[in-house]
Amino acid sequence: MLRYFPAPLERLTEEFARLPGIGGKTAQRLAFHVLSLSDEEAAGFARAIVEAKQEVHTCPVCQNLTDRELCAICDDSRRDHSLICVVAEPRDVIAMERAREYDGVYHVLHGVISPLNHVGPDDIRIRELLSRVSQGGVREIIMATNPDTEGDATAMYISRLLRPMEVKVTRLAYGVPVGSQLEYSDEVTLLRALEGRREI
Amino acid sequence: MLRYFPAPLERLTEEFARLPGIGGKTAQRLAFHVLSLSDEEAAGFARAIVEAKQEVHTCPVCQNLTDRELCAICDDSRRDHSLICVVAEPRDVIAMERAREYDGVYHVLHGVISPLNHVGPDDIRIRELLSRVSQGGVREIIMATNPDTEGDATAMYISRLLRPMEVKVTRLAYGVPVGSQLEYSDEVTLLRALEGRREI
Numbered sequence: 365m366l367r368y369f370p371a372p373l374e375r376l377t378e379e380f381a382r383l384p385g386i387g388g389k390t391a392q393r394l395a396f397h398v399l400s401l402s403d404e405e406a407a408g409f410a411r412a413i414v415e416a417k418q419e420v421h422t423c424p425v426c427q428n429l430t431d432r433e434l435c436a437i438c439d440d441s442r443r444d445h446s447l448i449c450v451v452a453e454p455r456d457v458i459a460m461e462r463a464r465e466y467d468g469v470y471h472v473l474h475g476v477i478s479p480l481n482h483v484g485p486d487d488i489r490i491r492e493l494l495s496r497v498s499q500g501g502v503r504e505i506i507m508a509t510n511p512d513t514e515g516d517a518t519a520m521y522i523s524r525l526l527r528p529m530e531v532k533v534t535r536l537a538y539g540v541p542v543g544s545q546l547e548y549s550d551e552v553t554l555l556r557a558l559e560g561r562r563e564i
Numbered sequence: 565m566l567r568y569f570p571a572p573l574e575r576l577t578e579e580f581a582r583l584p585g586i587g588g589k590t591a592q593r594l595a596f597h598v599l600s601l602s603d604e605e606a607a608g609f610a611r612a613i614v615e616a617k618q619e620v621h622t623c624p625v626c627q628n629l630t631d632r633e634l635c636a637i638c639d640d641s642r643r644d645h646s647l648i649c650v651v652a653e654p655r656d657v658i659a660m661e662r663a664r665e666y667d668g669v670y671h672v673l674h675g676v677i678s679p680l681n682h683v684g685p686d687d688i689r690i691r692e693l694l695s696r697v698s699q700g701g702v703r704e705i706i707m708a709t710n711p712d713t714e715g716d717a718t719a720m721y722i723s724r725l726l727r728p729m730e731v732k733v734t735r736l737a738y739g740v741p742v743g744s745q746l747e748y749s750d751e752v753t754l755l756r757a758l759e760g761r762r763e764i
Contacts, residue, residue: 370631376616379609383594394583406617409579410610416576417606431570
């Protein structure tokens with residue numbers, strides 16, 4: 365009795381099902397889709413997987429993802445290398461760059477400290493940041509982890525470790541988002557916005 | 565200014581985004597997941613894509629998917645080759661086989677006629693079914709397309725084409741599903757169940 369699809373199709377379905385957020389039914393649908401591709405398209409997909417894995421690695425300085433020896437930002441002499449913005453994820457670098465204002469460099473932690481998820485200080489790239497700062501030449505470190513419990517705790521933890529190094533440590537301003545409506549702002553955000561008010 | 569991830573990662577994200585039902589954010593998450601795989605795991609995933617595409621094809625007799633010359637069911641001499649069950653998709657063959665009762669063979673249409681989706685009679689494997697029946701030796705054809713508008717229309721269309729060939733054409737019985745509750749059955753299903761009632 366036939367209870368399964370051909371073995372190569374089942375294997376591909378299993379591979380898709382291993383991806384995060386992809387259930388069995390979706391995995392099957394994706395595997396069927398691959399069968400409908402041309403040979404070149406399927407080969408291109410397979411090649412993209414292998415090449416992404418082979419060519420993308422972390423920058424030895426800032427830990428951001430790159431396919432070059434040094435990432436484009438660390439390699440840019442026009443940027444201010446004495447100013448380091450610490451973010452949790454590579455996508456946060458892209459968000460910051462979109463603001464078109466920041467001209468310092470970055471440090472990507474690749475996560476935040478999260479006891480609930482068994483992520484401790486040694487599981488993210490804090491050690492690399494400390495050794496980078498201890499080499500000197502750093503004027504200010506901007507903590508730009510997410511403004512949530514884990515992001516705040518991680519920023520506090522790192523700033524405490526940096527204290528003996530006599531470097532200025534700052535945190536992104538809390539406040540009401542530009543373009544948002546006050547009536548929909550939560551109390552904590554409004555409180556922080558009040559505390560951080562400035563003269564105009 | 566850095567606005568994108570490294571090129572190989574962007575390319576992989578684009579490949580994932582081309583899959584049906586996978587949006588931009590999900591594609592990015594999947595691409596990042598690939599970076600977290602071991603080299604062997606990434607290579608295995610890529611290989612599964614290429615092999616599924618290379619090794620899986622349709623059975624020349626019943627059009628079901630197989631990685632052998634003839635599919636396991638068409639190649640099984642203990643099955644009744646004079647009885648053909650016509651289904652829309654390969655997954656329907658597996659559903660029928662799970663019932664452990666049917667011992668005939670299959671014909672997979674790979675779709676149903678659907679003018680709204682621009683699928684006409686020539687886009688599904690009707691021609692292959694007609695040529696198979698015209699070769700003789702077929703006693704009965706069971707139409708087992710889905711009991712919905714398009715499935716019914718496709719079954720009607722095919723049965724009309726088969727009429728001159730003097731072969732018995734039947735349709736799966738409509739009725740209330742086993743284990744279901746009458747109060748939740750829709751009127752059309754109940755009507756069909758009444759029409760199809762049998763003496764006990």
